[in-house]
Amino acid sequence: MKQQTFIALLVGVLTAGTASAQVTFERLLNADEEPHNWLTYSGTYSSTRHTRLDQITADNVDDLELSWVFQAGSLEAFQATPLVVDGIMYLTEPVNNVVALDAKTGAVFWKYEYTPSPEARPCCGAVNRGLAILDDMLFLATLDGNLMAIDAIAGEPLWSTTVADPTQGYALTLAPLVIKDKVIVGVAGGEYGIRGYIDAYDASTGEQAWRFYTIPGPGEPGHETWENDAWMTGGASAWLTGSYDPDLDLTYWGIGNPGPDWNPAQRPGDNLYSDSVVALDPDTGELEWYFQFTPNDPYDYDAVQIPVLMDAPDGNGGTIKLMLWANRNGFFYILDRENGQFLNGTDFVPVNWASGLDDFGRPVQTPQPPGTTTFPGVQGGTNWYSPSFSPETGLFYVSAWESYGSNFTPEEQEYVPGRVFLGGRPANPFGAGANVPGLRRGHINNWTDAAGGGAVIAINPRNGEQVWKLPMTDVTSSGILTSASNLLFTGNREGYFHILDAEDGEVLWKKPLGGMIANGPMSYMVDGKQYVALAAGHSMYVWALAD
Numbered sequence: 001m002k003q004q005t006f007i008a009l010l011v012g013v014l015t016a017g018t019a020s021a022q023v024t025f026e027r028l029l030n031a032d033e034e035p036h037n038w039l040t041y042s043g044t045y046s047s048t049r050h051t052r053l054d055q056i057t058a059d060n061v062d063d064l065e066l067s068w069v070f071q072a073g074s075l076e077a078f079q080a081t082p083l084v085v086d087g088i089m090y091l092t093e094p095v096n097n098v099v100a101l102d103a104k105t106g107a108v109f110w111k112y113e114y115t116p117s118p119e120a121r122p123c124c125g126a127v128n129r130g131l132a133i134l135d136d137m138l139f140l141a142t143l144d145g146n147l148m149a150i151d152a153i154a155g156e157p158l159w160s161t162t163v164a165d166p167t168q169g170y171a172l173t174l175a176p177l178v179i180k181d182k183v184i185v186g187v188a189g190g191e192y193g194i195r196g197y198i199d200a201y202d203a204s205t206g207e208q209a210w211r212f213y214t215i216p217g218p219g220e221p222g223h224e225t226w227e228n229d230a231w232m233t234g235g236a237s238a239w240l241t242g243s244y245d246p247d248l249d250l251t252y253w254g255i256g257n258p259g260p261d262w263n264p265a266q267r268p269g270d271n272l273y274s275d276s277v278v279a280l281d282p283d284t285g286e287l288e289w290y291f292q293f294t295p296n297d298p299y300d301y302d303a304v305q306i307p308v309l310m311d312a313p314d315g316n317g318g319t320i321k322l323m324l325w326a327n328r329n330g331f332f333y334i335l336d337r338e339n340g341q342f343l344n345g346t347d348f349v350p351v352n353w354a355s356g357l358d359d360f361g362r363p364v365q366t367p368q369p370p371g372t373t374t375f376p377g378v379q380g381g382t383n384w385y386s387p388s389f390s391p392e393t394g395l396f397y398v399s400a401w402e403s404y405g406s407n408f409t410p411e412e413q414e415y416v417p418g419r420v421f422l423g424g425r426p427a428n429p430f431g432a433g434a435n436v437p438g439l440r441r442g443h444i445n446n447w448t449d450a451a452g453g454g455a456v457i458a459i460n461p462r463n464g465e466q467v468w469k470l471p472m473t474d475v476t477s478s479g480i481l482t483s484a485s486n487l488l489f490t491g492n493r494e495g496y497f498h499i500l501d502a503e504d505g506e507v508l509w510k511k512p513l514g515g516m517i518a519n520g521p522m523s524y525m526v527d528g529k530q531y532v533a534l535a536a537g538h539s540m541y542v543w544a545l546a547d
Contacts, residue, residue, distance in 0.1 A: 035484075043522065049480060051483050064499075066542070070108075074095065098131065098140055099112075128142075128173060145172055163185060169192020170187050181204070182200040184198065191420050193259050216273070226272075234274065236274040238256065250282070263413065266423055299329070304328075332348045352374065352375045395467055397459075399456060406426040481521040482502050496510055530545070
């Protein structure tokens with residue numbers, strides 16, 4: 001049985017609650033006008049991961065010092081991005097504990113402890129990526145398939161509703177997205193033969209408002225892209241937070257791989273809407289358009305990356321609404337987010353599974369012969385790590401895995417509810433049993449080739465061309481934050497916190513933090529001082545300029 005515990009530390013709790021109450025939808029819409037706060041998982045609805053704060057600059061970055069550290073009481077992966085509202089930080093401590101902290105000092109105001117059911121069986125680690133907030137309510141998606149509302153003032157649970165059945169392999173690992181009066185979440189579990197979906201719930205009551213199945217059922221458009229009964233166990237989960245365009249009133253969500261992962265012969269067809277971005281009406285869940293990146297994906301190239309929204313001149317005195325997408329399949333895409341039209345696409349890491357993209361953005365596939373290595377590998381050219389777009393530089397930034405590949409061996413597999421349903425494995429490209437530096441056991445106990453290095457890559461979104469690249473000695477595993485002072489903040493699996501010049505990629509500052517960095521850096525301001533926060537290992541580190 002799951003355990004829920006509320007721990008209130010009375011010192012300052014009332015002040016904390018009062019300061020952070022009433023985060024209205026209007027404030028969320030205009031989050032860019034509150035750069036001292038961080039109100040959504042990606043900072044704003046456009047998901048640019050860019051802060052307008054500019055106190056920390058290339059000239060004073062050497063004056064950064066550690067302000068405080070919050071050490072989590074868990075050894076699970078720390079992947080959450082905190083929210084900051086009027087001097088209060090709200091953080092999910094791994095896995096599903098929620099903590100309210102003084103964003104200036106790190107002092108704990110209250111803590112709500114939630115232990116997921118042991119029936120939860122996530123494929124890829126017991127993780128949570130953060131919270132959403134509306135008015136004076138926080139929203140937590142739990143590993144065992146529940147969505148909860150928590151009082152932001154007192155830290156007490158308000159309501160809880162069941163979203164998914166953990167015994168079938170479903171899980172919730174994402175930060176929810178609030179739009180208007182609804183809380184939107186997607187499910188994880190694509191490696192268990194689930195049928196994915198995205199749900200919306202009434203923020204006040206927890207009552208379900210709508211459900212969009214990411215695999216069309218019989219009689220629905222797109223169902224014909226699944227042969228036999230493969231649609232029933234086709235995966236297509238949605239395990240990262242979406243974005244929202246209030247002018248178009250559309251919310252955009254990336255959809256994961258089809259299942260079984262590595263045996264497409266068991267699921268002939270394009271397998272919609274796996275490996276796609278879907279544009280939904282946030283009031284009804286109705287599909288407005290979709291774009292599929294990797295039809296009939298045989299490589300586990302989830303398309304759950306964060307949709308980044310930007311506007312650009314159209315050449316006729318107006319603007320065109322763009323979506324920027326560095327995909328796990330190794331291609332960088334530019335889409336028209338009004339209608340999903342493909343505008344441009346280029347590879348940003350070595351790719352050999354396709355020779356390019358046709359005029360409609362569909363890959364021209366070049367399957368590799370058995371025994372040869374496919375690039376990118378099973379972890380992709382990038383993964384779930386949040387990219388950034390800077391309006392100052394006009395560049396898009398992504399954490400990438402370069403020269404990284406895997407061999408894929410399909411196998412016929414029978415579906416068993418609640419068991420991993422992979423249809424094969426990524427094989428060790430150096431031969432069975434080989435012990436090669438740089439190889440590691442994957443999250444599903446199969447060999448994956450991680451010999452390729454990491455990189456931070458800057459891309460010109462007008463044409464998809466690479467502007468600069470910073471190679472790293474280890475794989476990048478951190479999201480990216482850019483600032484109005486043309487800085488870029490990121491980390492890597494070795495545990496180094498980097499600050500770069502966003503214009504040219506020059507390393508301006510670098511510090512070892514002693515643990516893998518696997519969350520997205522964020523920034524906020526309290527009492528006129530800018531802070532930068534990121535997690536490394538099992539702790540949250542917060543930095544600011546020395547007084």
